[in-house]
Amino acid sequence: MNKKKLKISWPNKLITTVEEGEDWFVKAKMADFEIPTGCLIGKCGACEIDVNGETVRPCIKSIEYRNNTNLNIELTNDPFW
Numbered sequence: 644m645n646k647k648k649l650k651i652s653w654p655n656k657l658i659t660t661v662e663e664g665e666d667w668f669v670k671a672k673m674a675d676f677e678i679p680t681g682c683l684i685g686k687c688g689a690c691e692i693d694v695n696g697e698t699v700r701p702c703i704k705s706i707e708y709r710n711n712t713n714l715n716i717e718l719t720n721d722p723f724w
């Protein structure tokens with residue numbers, strides 16, 4: 644059975660498709676977009692992105708669907724960085 648694919652809109656304006664459970668970094672690279680990294684264990688926040696307005700740390704989470712809507716990605720604008 645095929646998994647449902649959703650469209651994902653990256654900050655560089657490219658749009659690709661994703662399946663739930665895929666790796667954020669792999670999918671970003673395929674879209675020619677680099678997610679910043681730091682600790683890679685979920686502690687530093689360097690990799691944070693906003694997914695439909697909700698902050699996610701891609702180093703510790705795979706892609707999750709949110710209400711089965713397409714995903715809009717933005718870099719988190721963290722005032723502490």
Ligand code: FES
Pocket residue numbers: 679680681682683684685686687688689690691700701702703
């Ligand atoms: S790289 Fe540090 S929280 Fe993701």
